[in-house]
Amino acid sequence: KQEVTQIPAALSVPEGENLVLNCSFTDSAIYNLQWFRQDPGKGLTSLLLIQSSQREQTSGRLNASLDKSSGRSTLYIAASQPGDSATYLCALPQGGSEKLVFGKGTKLTVNP
């Protein structure tokens, strides 16, 4: 059974700082991995989707990497802004199904 862990659970940084969020998973036979952003009381916004054959994906100030062999993914946020404050979730399919397993998320606060 796939288990997903995100560290740290919460992170507070000053504006402008570069930061890394971590996601680890137990079953390396994954199809893909996706990072989401969730604002308080809101739904999920997809940030980056990494296929199993890829090592990283970039979108603007965001860069996600994937290392299947070590069961890890990282989300790098460059030049953080207060608007980046949110909870960041990573999710992977359970086995060969389309059922997603989520980590508990990292709550990011970027202070002006």
Place this chain on the structure above:
Amino acid sequence: GAVVSQHPSWVICKSGTSVKIECRSLDFQATTMFWYRQFPKQSLMLMATSNEGSKATYEQGVEKDKFLINHASLTLSTLTVTSAHPEDSSFYICRGGGGDYGYTFGSGTRLTVV
């Protein structure tokens, strides 16, 4: 891109009443819809998977008679919380799509049972 519209975004109901949540796929046919629940400071947990024209598949520990799921068309899936109680207060969210195109979530419904 694929869009899933979820309504209502929030609802307050009295204990013992039923609440229906709708998810519509706006620009694609969602043969499968996944329903999740999220309690405060917890992650999203899959409740059930609905397939168009057939019965939903519920995850272990989820009461199928309490959480009725209907997926009568390729663009609409509904979740009805029957005889709601305060412990059912949670954030409910649906998801359609998948595969190489990622996963599209609805905007979620905040249910408060008083």
